[in-house]
Every structure is written in C-alpha cells, then in structure tokens.
Amino acid sequence: MAKADISTAEDKNKVCRPAPALFFTLLSAIISITAGSYGLLLLGVVLAIFCFFGRRKDLNWQFLGLAVSGILLVCTPVMREFLIESPKADTMSRRNGSWQGTVIRPALMGTTGWGEAVVRLDEGPLVSVRGKAEYIKAGYRLESEAMLELPSGQRNPGGFDRRSWLRNRAIFLEAELIIPPQIIGKKKTPDAVWQNLLVALQNRAASFFRQYLSSDTVGIITAICLGQKQGLTAQENHAFLESGLVHLVSVSGAHLGFLLLPWRQIGSGSKRSRDIRTLILLLYFGSVTGWRTGVSRASLMLLLRMYAGAKVRHLDELSLLGVTGLILLVLDPFRALQRGFWLSMAATAGIRLGGKPFLHLLGLSARPQHFLTQPQIISEQSSPIIEFILVRINRLLHRLLKLLTITCCAQFACLLPLLFWQNGLNPKAIPINLLAGIPAAAITAGGLSGLFLIGPLIAILPFAGGILINLWSRLLKLPVILLKYLSEQGSGAKGGFIGKGELGKRGQLVIILLLIILITILRLRKTAAVRRIEAIAAIVLLLALIARCLPQPLQEGIWFLDVGQGDCCLIRTADSVILIDGGERDQGYQVVLPFMRNQGITKISTAIVTHGHSDHCGGILDLLEQDLVEQVVVPGNWRTKVPAADNKIPELKWHREQDLAIELISLCNQQKVSILFRQAGDHDYCGDDDTGIAIQYLAPPAEAKSNAASHYLQPDPNRDCLVMKCVWQDFSLLLTADIIDEIERILVRDYGDNLNSMLLKLAHHGSKYSSSIAFLQLVKPVITVVSVGTNRFGHPAQEVLERLSKSGNQMLFRTDKEGAIRLHVDQNKVRISTWLGRRNSCLILN
Helix, strand or coil: CHHHHCEEHHHHHHCCCHHHHHHHHHHHHHHHHCCHHHHHHHHHHHHHHHHHHHHHCCCCHHHHHHHHHHHHHHHHHHHHHHHHHCCHHHHHHCCCCCEEEEEEECCCCCCCCEEEEEEEECCCCEEEEEEEHHHCCCCEEEEECCCCECCCCCCCCCCCCHHHHHHCCCCCEEEECCCCCEEEEECCCHHHHHHHHHHHHHHHHHHHHHHHCCCCCHHHHHHHHHCCCCCCCHHHHHHHHHCCCHHHHCCCHHHHHHHHHHHHCCCCCCHHHHHHHHHHHHHHHHHHCCCCHHHHHHHHHHHHHHHHHHCCEECCHHHHHHHHHHHHHHHCHHHHHCHHHHHHHHHHHHHHHHHHHHHHHCCCCCCHHHCCCCHHHCCCCCCHHHHHHHHHHHHHHHHHHHHHHHHHHHHHHCHHHHHHHCCEECCCHHHHHHHHHHHHHHHHHHHHHHHHHHHHHHHHCHHHHHHHHHHHHHHHHHHHHHHHHHHHHCCCCCCCCEEHHHHHHHHHHHHHHHHHHHHHHHHCCCCHHHHHHHHHHHHHHHHHHHHHHCCCCCCCEEEECCCCCCCCEEEECCCCEEEECCECCCHHHHHHHHHHHHHCCCCEEEEECCCCEHHHHHHHHHHHHCCCEEEEEEEHHHHHCCCCCCCCCCCCHHHHHCECHHHHHHHHHHHCCEEEEECCCCEEEECCCCCCEEEEEEECCHHHCCHHHHHCCCCCHHHHCCEEEEEECCEEEEECCCCCHHHHHHHHHHHHHHHCCCEEECHHHHCCCCCCHHHHHHHCCCEEEECCCCCCCCCCCHHHHHHHHHCCCCEEEEHHHHCCEEEEEECCEEEEEECCCCCEEEEECC
C-alpha cells in the first residue's frame, strides 16, 4: 500500500492514490455495520461501489480482492461488538447476581482516586465500570455483584448523551463498583503490561502537576498538557467550549506542534540527530497523553514525512491523509465512530488541502521570501540593514499569515461537525484561536518541558529542583491567565456564541451553502467564473443576513429539566422566559445553558429562587456568572440577608454548602441584577395581556418574617420557600419547592380549595415528610411531576406515591426515569412529552 502511494520526486505528476479511496471505503464500511439489521446489506453495497469505481480507475481484480479482504478483516471486531455482543446487553441488564470479566482498558486515577475502565465480560459484551483505579488495572479478572445497567441517553435537550458516547466505543453496559470487586486473577499479557505502563505514566504526570502547581492553574495546565479534564471547573469547561478553544483541552496534533516548536529552534547537530530528538519527543508526548487520536494522527504524519524524506520520495497531501487514516483505523477501527477522530481528520484535511488555495485566494504566495515584499525591492544598492529588516518583516508576516491560514482552514473544516454535534457556533472563534495560540504553545511546551526536565532533577538535587519548580510554576501563570481571559471573552452573554436553536433550520442551511461556495472558490483559479461565484456568495451572504433577521418560530412551553437531585422548571411564553430554580451548582453550565442554546434562548427574563439550598439556586448562580439573567425573585425574608459592606462573597462554610442566599444576593449586586422580594399575597404577571403568565405567591407567610433566622442556629430554608400558583392559558400549576408539613398546614388553612391545580410539582422531591393527604386532596392534581435524581433518602417515598393515587392523580412523571418533561399548552389541550423515553400524552382541558 505504501509503495502504491509513494513515488519518486521525478514522477510527482503520476502519483497513484488508492489510499484515499481505501480510507473512505473502510470508514464507510465500519459506519455501515453499526446501522442495525441493515448493517451487512449496507456493507455489501459499500464494497460493491468500491469495486465498481476501482475497475473504472483500472485497478486490477487482484488488488481489489486483497483490499476487500483487508477491509473485512479490519471490520471483524466491529461486527462482533455490534452484531453479536450488543443484543446481549438488554438481557444482561435485567439479570441479578454476580458477573466476571477481564479489564482490557485500565482506569486513569482522577483527583478522587476513582476512574473509569473497560471490562470484557465472560459472556462477551464490553462494560464501562467506574471504581477505585487500584482495583481495575489491565489484565485483572474481576468478580462483582454490581448491577449492570444500560447507559442513559440524552436526558435534556442539548445535554450530554452518554449512551451514544459509550456506543461509539462499542460499550453497551455500565456498572459502578461502590463495593470493591474481588480480584480472582491477573493476566500479564504484553498488551496488559503496555496499557498499565501508559496509565502509570499518565497518573505520574498528573500527580506531578497537582503537587507542584497552584490550585488556580493546575486544572488548565493538566488539561492542555495531558488531556485530563477532571481538574477543570464547569465554568472553565463551558468557557473553552463556547469560545471555540475546546480543542486545546483535548490533546491534539496542535499540541505536538507546540511541543516541537522550541526544540526545532535548536539547529545544532546533524539531520540524523535532529530526527532522533524528534522521535524521543514523540514517544515521550504520546506516552504521557495515552496516544490519543489527535496525537497518534500527528505522530504518524510526521513519521511518514520523515520516511519519505529519508527515501527521497514524494508523498502528496491526499495520499498522506489516506495512509494516516488507514493506519489509525487498522490499529483501532472504533475510531471511525468517535467525534475526536472526525474532527482531527477534518481539521488536518482543511489545513493540508485548503492552505495553499486559501493563500492564493488572498493573492499571496506561500513562499516566505516572496510573500509580501517583491524581490525587486531588495536591490544590490540596498544597505544590509534595510535588507535585513525587510527580510525579517517578511518572515514575520509570513508566519502570522500562515497561522491565520491554518486557523481559518481548521475552523472552516470543523464548522459543520461542531454545528451539529455541539449546540451552535461562535463567529469570534477564529480571532480568539489566533490570539490563544501563543499562550497555549507556552503552556504546552513549558508544562511538558518542566515535567521532562525538572521532574528528574528534583530527585537528584532537591534544593535546586525546588527553586526551579517555583520559578517554573510562576512562569506558567501568565499564559494561563491570558488563556482564561480569552476563553471568557468568547462565552456568556457577550461572547458571541450563536445557539443552534437561535440559528434555526434556515440558518444552518445557509451556512452549508456558504461552505460549499467557499470550497468551490478555493478549488478554482481567479477567472471570470470565480468572480461570478464570488458575486453569488455575496448574494447568499446577504440572504443569510435577511434570514437571520426574520423571526424564528418560538418553542413555547413548560419544561421540567432533569438536574438530578434538584429542581429546575423553565416556562417560555411568547415574550418572556421564566426560570424557577436551577438545580445544584454546575448544573447551570451542564444542563440549563446547553438547553438554552439548543432552544434559542439568549436570556432569562426572570429567575425565581424558591429558597437558598444549593440544589435549587446553585444553577442560577452559574447563569448569573455568565450575565444571562435580567432579574431575580427571592423569598421576602431574604431582605435580612444583606452581604457584607465590602460586597465580597462570605467564606462561611455552612452558608456555602447549605444556604447560598447571601452568595446569590452578593453576586446579583456585583452583576447589577435587580432583586425582587416576594411573599404570600404578592402577584406578578409576566408577558403580554393575552399570552402572559400570572403568578400568585402563596408562601412564605408574610407574618413569618425572619423567625427562622432568629430562633435557629442553623435556619432551615425549607420553612421559607416560595410557593407559587401559576396560570397560563387556563392551565394551572402549583410549584411547591421543598416545603415541609408545617407550611402545608398553613397553605391548607389559608387557601383551601384555591390550591386546586392541574399540575403539581411534588414537594421536596417526594419526601415522606411533605405532601400530606389533606394537602393533596385540596390540590387534586391531574398531572404530578417529581424532580428527583439518585439519592440516599429514598425519594420519592412509596407512601407519598400511594397518597397521590388516592387524591385522584392520573399521570405521574419522574425526571430520574424519563429525563426532561415538556408540556405544550395549546388552547384547550395539553401535550406532554418526555425527552428520555419519548413518552407522549395528551390532556383535554375542561
């Protein structure tokens, strides 16, 4: 195969290119196998098309036969997992009892000592197991009674789909080893020894960073240098994602370039010694990063280039991409199903194939000496100083424009995958990436060089090593601060990110058309036809701006988002968005914000915080940090919870972990967000007269004031919850937060039959200390929603569910079972759908 793709330099124009065709055929064959019952049929179609076009290109039958045999051989593991093992998963997930298996991919040790490994069960399927890393090393045979479960799918619109993520790795079951498994054997195969060695190196490198770097920089440095993102906060992760810098915290080929850049400036030594130095750096970098797809791809391309140069052969860009892709898929065919592989190959193809046409489109040359200054400018009469300055300026401009070209081509090549796999795109990603290249290169080269050089020095000379460590950690702080600043400028309300829901179908179609036109322009020369195409592109761009200004259809409705053991309800009307609670801290970044991007919501008109517990107001703090909330409604007795005069968030441990009221008020003051205090008897109306929503506040009682704060050392925010009855288009819902039986008795006494509502959000996640039978019989709910997640409290309690059935409840929805729940109110009917189970119901209003 390599001989077919590599030709002598004298025969550059007659290069045979079967490698790209083989690569695309193998890629299509692997994907077709995953198509369920039609997999084998599609595989046959793919191979038939390959043979048909191969014959048209004069490839002989012997070569085609060998190619088809090789493709089938590479696809064999994929056939096994998707056609043989995957049907067993559903049966095994319902089976009780112990299971046995062998660890084939060990776990990296995270900051907590836990990790995620892959186990091959004796019955066949692969299982993703999470547990203490010391028990799940490669080659260990385990026996455990942990429950085998089917992975959960996407639980909220725009959220993470764990089922698809595992499926792309041919894993269809998962288990959590809360009780350590029994190790019944250890197999020391060469592959197991190699896997354990790689994991040990990665753990040692991460441990070195955690030990010697400050807490405010270690997460980003570890993510950029090693690709281990466990140390990133949810806010940092979100900022990198929306600013278009997420590839910097997922080790790729760019990081290899960052590492090699300073070492290549050392020009001493022969070509052989430089090649040996490069190979040592490749082996070192690949080992500490676990040979991830991007690193493997870049290393292979570099080695192929070095081989072609040593043999004085020419390897064209298309064949280089084809050979690299083939080798990667032969080593691991499941890469074809993973987003990282597609993004890595797309970015590389954009840079390799689009770089020169892009420069040509700008009217520039790819050669540094004739880049911007013409040779005639530097004449024989020119002084050496002027000549030196012009040459240096020329080279600097060449490097800057080359960086611009690489960034633009990579961003354009990855635009469509990112648009459909993520929740939108950021037009500011190109300039942000241009500016972020310098600090990212400094962090990568500085961090890994320190690990490689200073780490061993500490063991030999502790005193000198300690001084160098201190200097090294201080030098890395500046690029980390700069990179964090750039990522924050591309996220949040002013970051420029355009959500998928904001774009709509029309906007996505326009982007596809623009990319097609751009590719066509790059493939052609500057002729009259190209000028006509450019005119068409300008027209399409104008149409895109017009389509962008057209009103997008609103997705009105009521959503109960799945935030785990917490509450989050979002009501979207024609002209306002109301968020009632936001779940635990970080759920704002992981659930609410992706949902907003997916649904085209740019701002929260009103955020209502029912009480200060973190599982209700934590996510709203996340949104406030991103300046995405216009005003906040809080319980009336929060007037006494005034922050300190210096407006700093208090450091009291109990307040930070339990009651976040003071922290929220302080953050609102910092962001200059207005705060409205509400209690029983208050009313709000959000939206227009015809399409708005009326909110009546039933609790906390006005006479309660701050009695909890006065009489309890640790006040219970559940006593002071906001309870609301909302009416929208004749549909009523009662939102009860975490109220206790004491507040329920007050509500029964004060409101009686006025509590009657079509929908009830069950109090306190279904706690047995709430939802009394007297209260439920007055509410008489037709629909009940339980916002609950995995918990140790037994929520929802069985006795509460029995009380519900006695009160006449007809429909029960649980976020832990069915994910996000949506209600669409339309005149005299309500359509109810669940995101996870795709359960649909309809209710006719009287």
